[in-house]
Amino acid sequence: MRYELYYWSGIQGRGEFVRLALEEASVDYLDAARTEGGDMKMMRLMKSERAHPSFAPPFLKAGSLLIGQTANILLFLGERHGLAPKSNAGRFWTHQLQLTIADLIAEVHDSHHPIAGSLYYEDQKAEAARRTKYLRDERLPKYLGYFDRLLATGNGGWLVGNRVTYADLSLFQAVEGLRFAFPKTMRELERRCPQLSRHSARVGGRQRIAAYLGSDRRLPFTNEDLFRHRSELDS
Ligand SMILES: N[C@@H](CCC(=O)N[C@@H](CS)C(=O)NCC(=O)O)C(=O)O
Numbered sequence: 689m690r691y692e693l694y695y696w697s698g699i700q701g702r703g704e705f706v707r708l709a710l711e712e713a714s715v716d717y718l719d720a721a722r723t724e725g726g727d728m729k730m731m732r733l734m735k736s737e738r739a740h741p742s743f744a745p746p747f748l749k750a751g752s753l754l755i756g757q758t759a760n761i762l763l764f765l766g767e768r769h770g771l772a773p774k775s776n777a778g779r780f781w782t783h784q785l786q787l788t789i790a791d792l793i794a795e796v797h798d799s800h801h802p803i804a805g806s807l808y809y810e811d812q813k814a815e816a817a818r819r820t821k822y823l824r825d826e827r828l829p830k831y832l833g834y835f836d837r838l839l840a841t842g843n844g845g846w847l848v849g850n851r852v853t854y855a856d857l858s859l860f861q862a863v864e865g866l867r868f869a870f871p872k873t874m875r876e877l878e879r880r881c882p883q884l885s886r887h888s889a890r891v892g893g894r895q896r897i898a899a900y901l902g903s904d905r906r907l908p909f910t911n912e913d914l915f916r917h918r919s920e921l922d923s
Contacts, residue, residue: 689716689750689751690716690717690718691710691715691716691717691718691748691749691750692717692718692720692748692749693706693707693710693717693718693719693720693721693746693748694720694721694726694729694730694733694742694745694746694747694748694749695719695721695730695745695746696721696727696745697719697721697722697726697727698907698912699907699910699912699913699914700861700865700906700907700909700913700914701745701746701913701914702745702746702758702793702914703719703745703746704861705746705758705762705789705854705857705858705861706746706748706758706761706762706765707719707900707905707906708854708857708858708860708861708897708900709762709765709766709769709771709854709857710765711896711897711899711900711905712771712852712854712857712894712896712897713765713768713769713770713771714896715769719905720749721745730745733747733749733754734747738754739754740754740755740756741754742754742756742757743756744756746758746761747761748761748764748765750764758786758790759783759786759787759790762783762786762854762855762858763779763782763783763786765854766779766782766853766854767779771852771853771854771857772848772853772854772855773848773849773851773853778848778849781848782847782848782853782854782855785838785847785848785855785859786854786855786858788831788834789855789858789859789862791831792827792831792862793862793914795823795827796823796862796865796866796869796914796915797914798819799816799819799820799823799869799921800816800820800916800918800921801816802815802816802818802819803815809916809918813920816918816921817920817921820921824870824873824921824922828866828870828873828877829877829880832863832866832877832881832884833880833881835847835859835881835884835887836880836881836882836883836884839883839884839886839887840883845886845887845890846887847859852891852894856887856891857891857897859884859887859888859891860887860888860891860892860897863884863885863887863888864888864892864909865909865914865915866915868909868915868917869909869915869916869917869921869922870917870921870922871917871922872922872923873922
């Protein structure tokens with residue numbers, strides 16, 4: 689069966705967390721919205737009256753199943769493709785970590801759009817600066833310190849047990865995105881969180897992930913995406 693991933697064409701966004709899992713699992717998938725007419729099909733699926741339409745992308749079509757919410761899609765893929773432990777404790781712990789990464793991503797998004805996603809950044813610059821100060825000074829150190837601590841206390845160098853899970857892939861993507869958005873801040877934070885840098889290098893060096901990152905399937909980070917670089921927000 690070929691999976692169909694639906695996500696806005698042209699950006700990595702939250703779709704990237706799903707792509708990394710599909711690539712690591714080495715399964716057949718179609719990045720559906722990037723195909724001819726795919727954007728329209730995605731909109732139709734969201735508006736249709738069929739079972740379980742998604743409020744927002746990403747969502748995944750797996751045969752007759754239509755699954756939305758990034759963490760939910762990963763829960764499904766993790767179980768099917770060995771990217772999460774089989775035990776209940778391990779599955780829910782991996783899911784919990786993914787939800788924590790989702791919280792972090794939402795805060796990062798709000799750094800450049802603190803008032804409304806529908807307004808231009810230029811129309812909320814002052815609020816963005818004010819909000820991002822707290823992201824840089826309080827929230828990023830707290831989130832990254834948490835993951836660094838988990839990596840330091842685990843025994844396999846992975847977040848969960850001694851095997852890679854989808855949460856590791858997502859943490860990698862979060863760190864890469866933060867390096868793009870806040871290079872100065874991240875230099876300092878990574879100095880304080882050495883496990884995190886090691887973990888990122890380890891995920892990025894995995895054979896399938898490295899092949900994906902070097903392929904044209906991997907879109908670059910841009911300022912139209914979830915992670916945006918505005919030098920004034922990184923001082
Ligand atoms: N909690 C959802 C968030 C989904 C989401 O916010 N998708 C964005 C793109 S990354 C979107 O298109 N949102 C449209 C909207 O919220 O109206 C997830 O993690 O998948």
